Amino acid sequence: MTNGDIDLRELHNPDIPVPEEMQSNIAITSLSSLYNWSRSRSIWPMLFGLACCAIEMIATAASRFDVARFGMEVMRATPRQADLMIVSGTVTKKMIVPIVRLYNQMPEPKYVLAMGACASGGGPFKEGYNVVSGIDKFVPVDVYVPGCPPTPQALLNGLIMLQKKIESQSLAVMASVPWYGAGPNDAIPLPMLGPDVVDPRHAELFRQEAKRNRQTPVVADAVAEAAAESRPAEA
Template sequence: MVDQYHELNNPDYPIPEDLKSNIAITTLDRVYNWSRARSVWPLMFGLACCAIEMIAAAASRYDQARFGMEVTRPSPRQADLMIVSGTVTKKMVPQIVRLYNQMPEPRYVIAMGACASGGGPFKEGYNVVDGIDKFIPVDVYIPGCPPTPQALIYGFIKLHEKIESQSLLTVPWYKKEGTEAIPVPVLGPDLVDPRQTSLINAQGKIAAQAPVAATEQPAG
């Protein structure tokens, strides 16, 4: 607290005008964010090869317990962080969105590896989506195939920076209206995102109105 007092009163670092009347909130933000950033509990699941590196990051050599993150939770109700570690198949997306909706706010998502970030080596495969960010919001992307445990830990540090930049005044989970659940995609012959149904319907109408070209019957 002494350092913070000196920092707030240091003439070399004048306080911005818009914060002068808001020192209490700024200090509260620091305490709130400091404690949140150092107790992020990840949801316990993995999707493919990237998950092996995620498990290595939790083991003794890399020891993610240093960040207060050793408590991986098997229940989304008790988790703050979803690490999407691996290839996201169309069959898996509805389950991932459902789990995301079941996590309480504040919640964060890391897309670990090329597959989770954009489809990776399976991009445009018949059964794979081009990145989980088409369905749920992603906070940190980690490149690599697979990313090393060190890269994942760097992603954790970036997530901490994001958490520490948030303010009690603007975070969505304390707003009156709250945050809305994301519609769960429907798995059928192909994956349908309910948020795109109006677009799909509009395209269907355009296609129905378009003149159909007469096809020539083969002779014989």
């Protein structure tokens, strides 16, 4: 696709620098400002909470703090209609799998806000056997809000920081808006953490992988035995 002498496909390639005259193009910069202003004032957060921080997030949406002032009151119960994931609470190893799955299901452009010490780095449960040390080890985080729990004012401040980040993205510099890149973005692989989330139906696959990697067969046998115990005994 071309626009006069400009090949628009080249603008989508972050490896190709945008000509200086294009970066200061009044039409593009004005369009960017209007486009980003609209996006930053109509963010739809996903409706879910994980732990105590979620109570403060709910308070932020209520009338006293009134997140509707920022155009963010439309919380969606499906990731396919949300563009902001507020991770509000402790992220356990069991929950990280659905969280990554939900993130993959959100359409671009999408943003992640880590609310509180737990979501940002594990918080008081850091290094716990069942807690991940920060959501940013699995999905990209745009804004961190510190606190245990953060106050509604702190969350509002984080949302304002996100608005500023969105406003700083430019249509002229495509490298700063990766969703304009050519082709779909790859989904983040679902993590599998710990023996409590191993699917016994994959035991044979694990055994083959273990043998291929020349690991001790004890590991593979233990997984196969666990899978066998989960199946009814053959007559």
